[in-house]
Amino acid sequence: MNAVVSVIGRDAVGIIAKVSAGCAACGANISDISQTVLHEYFTMIMIVDIRNLTISFDEFSDQMSELGKKEKLDIHVMHEDIFNSMHRI
Amino acid sequence: MLDARDILETLNMIREEKLDIRTITMGISLFDCQCDDPKKLCPRIYDRIMTKAKDLVFAGDEIQKKYGIPIINKRVSVTPIAMMLGGCSTDDALRVGKTLDRAAHELGINFIGGYSALVQKGFTNSSRTLISSIPQVLAETERVCSSVNVASTKAGINMDAVAEMGEIVKKTAALTADRQSIGCAKLVVFANVPEDNPFMAGAFHGIGEPECVINVGVSGPGVVASAIRRAGDCDLTTVAETIKRTAFKITRVGQLVAQEAAKMLDVPFGIVDLSLAPTPAVGDSVADILESIGLEKCGGHGTTAALAMLNDAVKKGGVMASSHVGGLSGAFIPVSEDAGMISSVECGALNLERLEAMTAVCSVGLDMIAIPGDTPAEVISGIIADEIAIGVVNTKTTAVRVIPAVGCKAGDRVSFGGLLGSAPVMEINRFSPVKMISRGGRIPAPIQSLKN
Numbered sequence A: 001m002n003a004v005v006s007v008i009g010r011d012a013v014g015i016i017a018k019v020s021a022g023c024a025a026c027g028a029n030i031s032d033i034s035q036t037v038l039h040e041y042f043t044m045i046m047i048v049d050i051r052n053l054t055i056s057f058d059e060f061s062d063q064m065s066e067l068g069k070k071e072k073l074d075i076h077v078m079h080e081d082i083f084n085s086m087h088r089i
Numbered sequence B: 001m002l003d004a005r006d007i008l009e010t011l012n013m014i015r016e017e018k019l020d021i022r023t024i025t026m027g028i029s030l031f032d033c034q035c036d037d038p039k040k041l042c043p044r045i046y047d048r049i050m051t052k053a054k055d056l057v058f059a060g061d062e063i064q065k066k067y068g069i070p071i072i073n074k075r076v077s078v079t080p081i082a083m084m085l086g087g088c089s090t091d092d093a094l095r096v097g098k099t100l101d102r103a104a105h106e107l108g109i110n111f112i113g114g115y116s117a118l119v120q121k122g123f124t125n126s127s128r129t130l131i132s133s134i135p136q137v138l139a140e141t142e143r144v145c146s147s148v149n150v151a152s153t154k155a156g157i158n159m160d161a162v163a164e165m166g167e168i169v170k171k172t173a174a175l176t177a178d179r180q181s182i183g184c185a186k187l188v189v190f191a192n193v194p195e196d197n198p199f200m201a202g203a204f205h206g207i208g209e210p211e212c213v214i215n216v217g218v219s220g221p222g223v224v225a226s227a228i229r230r231a232g233d234c235d236l237t238t239v240a241e242t243i244k245r246t247a248f249k250i251t252r253v254g255q256l257v258a259q260e261a262a263k264m265l266d267v268p269f270g271i272v273d274l275s276l277a278p279t280p281a282v283g284d285s286v287a288d289i290l291e292s293i294g295l296e297k298c299g300g301h302g303t304t305a306a307l308a309m310l311n312d313a314v315k316k317g318g319v320m321a322s323s324h325v326g327g328l329s330g331a332f333i334p335v336s337e338d339a340g341m342i343s344s345v346e347c348g349a350l351n352l353e354r355l356e357a358m359t360a361v362c363s364v365g366l367d368m369i370a371i372p373g374d375t376p377a378e379v380i381s382g383i384i385a386d387e388i389a390i391g392v393v394n395t396k397t398t399a400v401r402v403i404p405a406v407g408c409k410a411g412d413r414v415s416f417g418g419l420l421g422s423a424p425v426m427e428i429n430r431f432s433p434v435k436m437i438s439r440g441g442r443i444p445a446p447i448q449s450l451k452n
Helices: A015-025 A057-071 A081-087 B004-015 B038-052 B056-067 B090-107 B125-140 B159-175 B182-186 B221-231 B236-265 B286-293 B303-319 B339-346 B352-359 B377-393 B434-439
Strands: A002-010 A029-038 A041-049 A073-079 B021-028 B071-078 B112-118 B144-152 B156-158 B187-191 B212-218 B269-273 B366-372 B398-405 B413-415 B422-424
Touching (some): A002 A057, A002 B004, A015 A029, A015 A041, A015 A057, A015 A073, A041 B004, A057 A073, A057 B056, A073 A081, A073 B056, A081 B004, A081 B236, B021 B038, B021 B056, B021 B236, B038 B071, B056 B236, B071 B090, B090 B112, B090 B125, B090 B144, B112 B125, B125 B144, B125 B182, B144 B159, B144 B182, B144 B377, B156 B159, B159 B182, B159 B187, B159 B377, B159 B398, B182 B187, B187 B377, B212 B236, B221 B236, B221 B286, B236 B269, B236 B303, B286 B303, B286 B339, B303 B352, B339 B422, B352 B366, B366 B377, B366 B422, B377 B398, B377 B434
Parallel strands (some): B021 B071, B071 B112, B112 B144, B144 B187, B212 B269, B366 B398
Antiparallel strands (some): A002 A041, A002 A073, A029 A041, B021 B212, B413 B422
């Protein structure tokens, strides 16, 4: 069972490290990362395995958006099913 | 593995193009509340609604968080209240209306639908009681929505009901004159009303429905308009294909949310309503879609054809995406709730006659249209009769939700706030249908009703 963590914000040193550390602290195992920088804006999509979360999905989502606020990044966590529903028949 | 482009497309739909789930509506049967003592009826109805829907708002919020998609409204629809009013007085009916309102406030939902009657073939005593109480109920409650089905393809048009509803709309406007006649924004007159519609103000829990059910209404006009713009300079077949693909994706989200809500609440999943429902927010407009197809302004010549294509493509895309499709399912064209429609009215591109033509090819009817406050009741009945006839003859749902805003004349503006938006008061044709309306009786069912 996966979740998608999307991160958007102004490019800066250490974004991946901070978001990864946030995931690790909650027991979310990163299985894929793709990222681009376009016009100074950083966009990253992480697929994380949430089967072994140490906290609830709700709390994980809240913690990641808190991290986003602290680091001036837009971080959202969404369950993968919404993407699977929309893009897979 | 998920594709990054697909993920970005979904994120863009939600964040930039305002994709949302417009409503999770729980339908609740009230038949268990029947009793011969009007005093016991209200507590029974209240307890029933509070028990069944106690977790509705919580479930909606949880799903919103899990999937990252806004779920704008959580609502309840109930058995048409006329069926609960056997032996009751108008005062009893008012008490039931207030009970529904109290339940809606307690649950934290913004509307409760079902203060309704089905009178396509004639009135029962209880439907008369209900209809006569509508103005006062809508004036003295905040969240109760009312609807009356006055016609069907099978039964024809109950013109006595059409005449009466003209009066009821006027009275409702008068009793809520201090709030820009907002009562009328919560009152819909239908032909061929669907019994599983999750959208307000016309939602009720039909008599063939189970004890309790979850219906979901999706939205997404902004997503469709953007997709058409991205498709660029292509022919109309490609435009229709683009709409279909987009509608499919939107509806899949509706299906996911509906299934999840049904599971969480331990209630059967009913239907997904495929409607494109606009909001007053810029970029969330059905008029924008029509203009992105290539009209200078919504309402100009070509509008009906563009809307017909849009409505059809939405259905074709959506129907494969959901196991059960129902409700109204098509494009909504409410004036006050759609910034593009408002702009078209204000610049003179869109008038009442064009709107009527558009309703022949889309899913609802004359919706959220402000008309001058001095419009006579029989003219409102005439507007209703025309619209209802389109539905009856074409075997489709049509409806009228007009607001004769007291004290306002054509060109003024009325504002209801929130999702109900604001509307320019539209000019109407003032030649009188009074003789025809006062004849009463029933317009017989059209020949296409004889299908057996």
